[in-house]
Amino acid sequence: MGVVLDLIEGIGRVPRGGTVTVGLRQAHRAAALGLVAAWCAASGNEIVVAEETTLTVRHGRTPDPLAQLDPAQRPGSRVWVYTNFDCNLACDYCCVRSSPKAERRAIGADRLQQIAREAADAGVGELILTGGEPFLLNDLDDLVKSCTDALPTTLLTNGMLFRGARLERLRRMDRSRLTLQVSVDSATPAIHDSHRGTGSWAKAVSGIRIAHEEGFRVKVAATLPADQMHELDPFHVFLDTLGISREDQVIRALAHRGVADSGIELTVDSLIPEVTITADGVYWHPVAADHDDQFVTRDIFPLADAIAEITRRFVAHRRAADRAAEWFPCA
Numbered sequence: 001m002g003v004v005l006d007l008i009e010g011i012g013r014v015p016r017g018g019t020v021t022v023g024l025r026q027a028h029r030a031a032a033l034g035l036v037a038a039w040c041a042a043s044g045n046e047i048v049v050a051e052e053t054t055l056t057v058r059h060g061r062t063p064d065p066l067a068q069l070d071p072a073q074r075p076g077s078r079v080w081v082y083t084n085f086d087c088n089l090a091c092d093y094c095c096v097r098s099s100p101k102a103e104r105r106a107i108g109a110d111r112l113q114q115i116a117r118e119a120a121d122a123g124v125g126e127l128i129l130t131g132g133e134p135f136l137l138n139d140l141d142d143l144v145k146s147c148t149d150a151l152p153t154t155l156l157t158n159g160m161l162f163r164g165a166r167l168e169r170l171r172r173m174d175r176s177r178l179t180l181q182v183s184v185d186s187a188t189p190a191i192h193d194s195h196r197g198t199g200s201w202a203k204a205v206s207g208i209r210i211a212h213e214e215g216f217r218v219k220v221a222a223t224l225p226a227d228q229m230h231e232l233d234p235f236h237v238f239l240d241t242l243g244i245s246r247e248d249q250v251i252r253a254l255a256h257r258g259v260a261d262s263g264i265e266l267t268v269d270s271l272i273p274e275v276t277i278t279a280d281g282v283y284w285h286p287v288a289a290d291h292d293d294q295f296v297t298r299d300i301f302p303l304a305d306a307i308a309e310i311t312r313r314f315v316a317h318r319r320a321a322d323r324a325a326e327w328f329p330c331a
Helices: 004-011 026-043 109-121 141-147 164-171 189-196 202-213 226-241 305-325
Strands: 019-023 046-050 054-058 076-080 128-130 152-159 176-185 217-224 248-255 277-278 281-283 295-297
Touching: 004 026, 004 054, 026 046, 026 054, 026 189, 076 109, 076 141, 109 128, 109 141, 109 295, 128 141, 141 164, 189 281, 189 305, 202 217, 217 226, 226 248, 281 305, 295 305
Parallel strands: 076 128, 076 277, 128 152, 152 176, 176 217, 217 248
Antiparallel strands: 019 054, 046 054, 277 281, 281 295
16 A cells, blocks of 8 residues: 555646656565556556556556547548559659559459448548549549448549540549549649659649539649748649639648658658558558558458557557657657
């Protein structure tokens, strides 16, 4: 009982979130730990670490990492799906190494339909379809329908293929439930084309105009290296002229992933997870959906279990980081 009395006295001297370390007698260690655990459960404190001869307890409990997130950021609030990995472009910073030579690795109609159905049942709010270039798929309109029938959906594209049979597929998509997100990196062709290929900027801008004419909501996403952030103001003005609302102008930092030889480092410790599904399984985040370090599980179904596993890992990572910060504070 003495160790509990020592803790009560110590906890009274530190603010919430602070810790108290007391000594443990080896002969009575097991019994003392049982008493402290019961006291912590009743008093709203928690054991941080139990060493052989010491015990550290936090005043109050570790904040729930999930409670600190905006609801729209919580794992499973939206689910990303890579419909395929082949692309008509070979962008020099593609995070998943897509190109005309990449293996398709298509998700397939049956799996996507099941993903959409289980996502709706699991409380997911939005599906996001990406690639590769989804418009290379001859059944894309059917794939999109299986998603929009279940949930609001965003479809990422380079916007360059809206003609012929592909334009007809676009026209069959549900304008009330589908948003198109087109990749454009700059207000003029030079920067965009230097990364994505000569003439790609003009075709993407034309694609935005076609999508608007067809009645779709259009977002525009730009990928910018740090040394090109000065281009943001003219870029926003340019998108204004295309009729893209400011809330639909998405700026992404260049990530050091895939074929990119520079950019910010994004790891499971630095990223809030966004459940991402490919033909190979479930990943932590779409920026690393072709990288083993963010692979979670091959089991896509039940989708609720995959979401729960990513959530569990996120909470564990954040709590481990909090403990490390306590034991190794910055000087």
